[in-house]
Amino acid sequence: MTYSLAIHGGAGTLLKENMTPEQEAAYHDALARALEAGEAILRESGSAMDAVEAAVCALENEPLFNAGRGAVYTSEGTQEMDAAVMDGRDRRAGSVAGVFGPKNPVKLARAVMERTEHVTLIGPNALEIARKAGLEFGDRDYFFTQSRWDALQETLAMRARGEVSDDPARRHGTVGAVARDVGGNIAAATSTGGMTAKAPGRVGDTPMIGAGTFADNATCAVSATGHGEVFIRWNAAGEIAARMRHAGEDLATAADHVVLQDLAPNDGSGGVIAVDGAGNIAMPFNSQGMYRGSVRQGSAPETNIY
Ligand code: ASP
Secondary structure: OOOEEEEEEEEEOOOHHHOOHHHHHHHHHHHHHHHHHHHHHHHOOOOHHHHHHHHHHHHHOOOOOOOHHHOOOEOOOOOOEEEEEEEOOOOEEEEEEEEOOEOOHHHHHHHHHHHOOOOEEEHHHHHHHHHHOOOOEOOHHHHOOHHHHHHHHHHHHHHHOOOOOOOHHHHOOOEEEEEEOOOOOEEEEEEEOOOOOEOOOOOOOOOOEOOOEEEOOOOEEEEEEEOHHHHHHOOHHHHHHHHHHHHOOOHHHHHHHHHHHHHHHHOOOEEEEEEEOOOOEEOOEOOOEEEEEEEEOOOOOEEEOO
16 A cells, blocks of 8 residues: 655635745745655654654644744734644544643644543643653744734734724634555644634634544545634534545545535635545645645655645
């Protein structure tokens, strides 16, 4: 069996005319590094779970993306991160919501899966698990990015003027990875800072199993990015798997249906990356762009924005 890996760095209003060639190159390079981090594991016959964790860690460490180091700010100027992992072998899953501290929230999600009997943890006990697992912590300076801070000020100023131009596509971003390993197992991981100027305590789709993250060898592994509230209400990731399981749809048909027919008409801008048990990849989105990349055993890695 051959391996495949797909990653995303968020979807939204990504217009070529708003991007300098240097910015474009920086995104492509960052995506390529994350693909390589995941592929290095798959190449050595490592597990899909290890590969998606490594790819997401690389994206979390990159201030360009809204996760880990580059996380966006809440309306109060704090940062609250959500992350999840799911293993397609046995549907084991772990997630955290609203955490600040661990440099790689995806590692904490995995620690919840492996070290506790629960699926989702929040609050001080989630951080306690991170400490027990020996995870690295960062402070406010580590997580500070000027562009995210400026984005918060702009959004707050717009709100103060009573402008509802809160185009959700402008405010989001997330990172994720899905993989199939040479053993035929699949896994998904997603990590996010959420949406700029979100209310403190707001939890998005990312850590909700079946909404922003899902994996089951029998169908597919999915990592979503987009307007989280809508992805939750449409049970986006789980619905793709359900269409495959119950309606017999193939991966591309099921993923397209959910992204284009269910989410798009209902204010659910964004997209998903998905891989099925046979290693096929689908990456549909209904926004102008989605930072994404994929690689299959025996082919060269590809990264795209628009
Ligand atoms: N889905 C994420 C959230 O709602 C944001 C994003 O993917 O852009 O928290």
